[in-house]
Amino acid sequence: MTEIYDILIVGGGPAGLSAGIYGSRSRLKTVILSKGKPGGQAATTQDLENYPGFSRGTTGPALMEKMAAHAKDFGTEIIREEVIGLELEGDVKITKTKNGKEYHSKTVILAPGAEPRTLNIKGENIFRGKGVSYCATCDADFFEDLDVIVIGNGDAAVEEAMYLTKFAQTVTIIVIHDEGILDCNKASAERAFANPKLKWVWNSVLEEIKGDGLVESVVLKNIKTGELSEMETNGVFFFVGTVPKTELVKGKIDLDAQGYIITNEQMETSIPGVYAAGDARAKYLRQVITAASDGAVAAVAAEKYLAEEEGFKEQVLSVSEPVMVAFWTPQVEESIDAVSRLEQVAGTLNGVVRLVKIDTYRNKRVAKRYGVTEIPSVVFFHKGEVVGKLLGDFTDKDVTKIIESLT
Amino acid sequence: MLEVTKENFEQEVLQADGLVVVDFWSPKCEPCKELMPSVHALAEKYQGKAKFCQLDSASNKRLAISQKVLGLPTICFYKNGEKVAEFSKDIAIEDVEAKLKELM
Numbered sequence: 001m002t003e004i005y006d007i008l009i010v011g012g013g014p015a016g017l018s019a020g021i022y023g024s025r026s027r028l029k030t031v032i033l034s035k036g037k038p039g040g041q042a043a044t045t046q047d048l049e050n051y052p053g054f055s056r057g058t059t060g061p062a063l064m065e066k067m068a069a070h071a072k073d074f075g076t077e078i079i080r081e082e083v084i085g086l087e088l089e090g091d092v093k094i095t096k097t098k099n100g101k102e103y104h105s106k107t108v109i110l111a112p113g114a115e116p117r118t119l120n121i122k123g124e125n126i127f128r129g130k131g132v133s134y135c136a137t138c139d140a141d142f143f144e145d146l147d148v149i150v151i152g153n154g155d156a157a158v159e160e161a162m163y164l165t166k167f168a169q170t171v172t173i174i175v176i177h178d179e180g181i182l183d184c185n186k187a188s189a190e191r192a193f194a195n196p197k198l199k200w201v202w203n204s205v206l207e208e209i210k211g212d213g214l215v216e217s218v219v220l221k222n223i224k225t226g227e228l229s230e231m232e233t234n235g236v237f238f239f240v241g242t243v244p245k246t247e248l249v250k251g252k253i254d255l256d257a258q259g260y261i262i263t264n265e266q267m268e269t270s271i272p273g274v275y276a277a278g279d280a281r282a283k284y285l286r287q288v289i290t291a292a293s294d295g296a297v298a299a300v301a302a303e304k305y306l307a308e309e310e311g312f313k314e315q316v317l318s319v320s321e322p323v324m325v326a327f328w329t330p331q332v333e334e335s336i337d338a339v340s341r342l343e344q345v346a347g348t349l350n351g352v353v354r355l356v357k358i359d360t361y362r363n364k365r366v367a368k369r370y371g372v373t374e375i376p377s378v379v380f381f382h383k384g385e386v387v388g389k390l391l392g393d394f395t396d397k398d399v400t401k402i403i404e405s406l407t
Numbered sequence: 408m409l410e411v412t413k414e415n416f417e418q419e420v421l422q423a424d425g426l427v428v429v430d431f432w433s434p435k436c437e438p439c440k441e442l443m444p445s446v447h448a449l450a451e452k453y454q455g456k457a458k459f460c461q462l463d464s465a466s467n468k469r470l471a472i473s474q475k476v477l478g479l480p481t482i483c484f485y486k487n488g489e490k491v492a493e494f495s496k497d498i499a500i501e502d503v504e505a506k507l508k509e510l511m
Contacts, residue, residue, distance in 0.1 A: 035441065036437070036438065036440070036441025036442070037437060037440055037441050039437065043437045044437045044438070046435075061437065080444070128478065128495050128496050129476065129477065129478030129479070129481045129493075129495025129496055130475060130476075130477050130478065130495075131477045131478070132478065133478050134496070135436070135438065135479075137435050137436065137437070138433070138435065138436040138437070138438060138439070138478070138479045138480075139436075139477070139478050139479055140435075141433055141435070141464070141465045141468060142464070142468060142471065142472065142477050142478070144468065213475045214472075214475055214477055215477070234477075235477070
């Protein structure tokens with residue numbers, strides 16, 4: 001039989017690696033499938049100095065290598081495989097990879113991340129790798145003593161522009177806003193304004209990229225005056241946000257209008273046992289630290305799910321005698337009374353029927369699965385099947401009637 | 408895979424007969440390092456049918472630019488010294504293999 005992982009994580013960025021650390025440290029059989037070398041987008045960011053405990057001088061690749069080593073140290077398996085298919089319904093989730101392998105797991109944590117957004121500007125596509133770039137660490141070397149422009153003015157744009165000044169002759173940032181207004185954080189903005197190698201073009205957007213084989217110039221448009229101007233440059237770096245890599249789960253789990261995976265605070269997606277973490281999740285802030293946080297929450301939620309499912313199977317589904325599952329919660333007084341009456345019924349029947357109590361405040365999922373909408377409720381199981389239900393208040397007679405019909 | 412540099416590029420790629428595949432990479436390029444193992448696998452699979460080279464463009468910048476490569480990763484195909492095809496940025500190894508078969 002194929003081995004079954006407790007937790008399978010799709011994606012090896014900070015979200016996936018943190019989930020790996022938490023999962024394997026809880027002694028769960030945990031595997032990460034990562035398309036390339038682990039690290040995600042963070043591994044392509046040179047200066048990364050806002051992860052707590054890792055100050056100035058920290059690099060993205062170095063931090064990610066530490067995270068990967070940390071996860072491996074606790075026993076996480078990291079396999080370089082690209083995921084191309086997911087079957088998420090059912091108790092055992094099936095993950096298919098590009099080289100034809102299938103992985104089985106009880107839970108899945110989706111941490112596929114995001115990728116740079118493209119604007120589809122005239123020339124953007126044909127000059128890819130010819131001066132158009134989305135990765136400063138990949139391509140900065142080429143532009144030593146050359147001129148480049150940067151499109152965008154968020155954190156990534158301004159920080160990567162500063163990195164590029166270490167190589168290029170000039171770096172010009174094209175900003176859509178009025179002079180002095182940037183979308184990035186204040187610390188980066190102050191440093192950028194003080195950097196003599198950075199130049200600025202305000203109120204402008206990129207209209208076209210021109211060249212002959214390699215990028216030679218760009219056409220800029222002033223959005224206030226509508227005026228077009230041509231500017232010579234050797235490189236165009238795009239940092240205009242990211243898009244989630246969620247094509248794979250489209251139509252399978254709930255996504256928002258932009259394609260981000262919708263979860264609750266426990267990182268649960270619309271499918272039980274499937275979680276999401278990191279940049280691909282709909283959320284307020286996309287940073288290494290929030291990705292790591294998501295990963296930790298997802299792994300702990302998965303661990304709890306496994307314990308509850310395992311417990312339910314052992315105590316209810318694989319028991320030979322009939323089982324009454326009482327759904328109660330300490331906050332509802334009638335349900336406390338109902339449980340004690342059920343205990344008496346079980347006691348008088350002496351071994352004919354088992355009683356299992358589920359606190360719906362702590363375990364909402366099982367209640368939902370069996371359509372329990374009222375507290376108290378009792379669901380009767382025999383040989384793994386539902387054989388009766390009492391929703392809402394009930395009498396002892398109702399209970400004994402159902403049990404008699406079963407025995 | 409053969410490591411080519413500015414010293415031997417002319418001889419190993421431009422003067423070579425038949426099909427040559429050059430993988431342009433650099434030590435700082437993480438996507439390049441992601442891609443490399445699958446390029447190595449192709450090199451092994453098509454041993455004797457095509458010549459596979461890799462070029463560190465960080466130490467051979469001018470050479471890379473002379474080949475109109477200004478972004479990584481890039482894979483170029485040369486046939487009898489002439490560049491005949493090229494892939495850049497999001498490279499799917501399946502596309503590279505398909506092109507290879509087409510050119511062989």
